[in-house]
Amino acid sequence: MIYFGQAYHFMSELDMSNGHGKKHLCFIKWKFLEAKAAAYYYHGLILDKGTEPACHVSAVCCFLAAGGILSESKKACLTFSIADPVTRSPPLWGAMKHLHEKIPEVASSKSQMYGYLLEEEKALQALPDLPDFDLSLAPDDFVLPEIDPAWDRNKGGIHSQPLKGAPQRF
Template sequence: MCCFLAAEELQAESKKACLAFCLADPITRVPPPWGAMQHLHKKIPETASKKSQMYGYLLDQEKGLHILPDLLEFQLSLKPDEYELPALDSAWNSGSWEIPGQPLKDHLKDGEEEIET
């Protein structure tokens, strides 16, 4: 009986831990850089800042040269084209909706006769 009660208590604690884990907000962490990536992680920002200090005046000059041109003014056509509906087909006015012609079985028999000859 003691084993059964202990197992039941462990199961209840396990369910509580599982529920707490499922309801917790996800936590993502970036793994720390190592090896060559650790070296590049430090080197790239240093190189970028040095180059921006050395050649920053060139970037400022290029920004000054790029002036946007004025856009042309034109009139917009907001009136839609006129559209005429086509005339109604006579089949809509007729009372019978049957398609004139031969039945499907007769049509299939006609095709068999052409193949045999």
């Protein structure tokens, strides 16, 4: 989420009057919302493992937030699709296909299961902060290899010859 947020922030400061900049910006917003919904869903699963009622209340808040953010991401997908150049809405696939099915189901069942706790502990209904994790993958340093001498044009190399005459028979 952090990197999508940074990309959106930096791109929103650029001049988007020419090219497909607006469409790129819509794409980043859409993917940011999907990532945020997934983050709240998985954070809710972690909180739901707790044994205290406050943990379950926080988990339900996360699941409900994930459901709301997921519906925002569907709107962002539509906005992306109708931005120039107009494209079809991409089909759901992979992890997001699973989450589009799972998040509303879990949010509904958990809010029914722990609805009485939500009524009792109204003060805890604030959306919990997501934990801040470092990026788990770091790029390796890469050094380009030396240019092969065969690519040096000054030393003669391979010369191309134009085709002459009639087509050849095979």
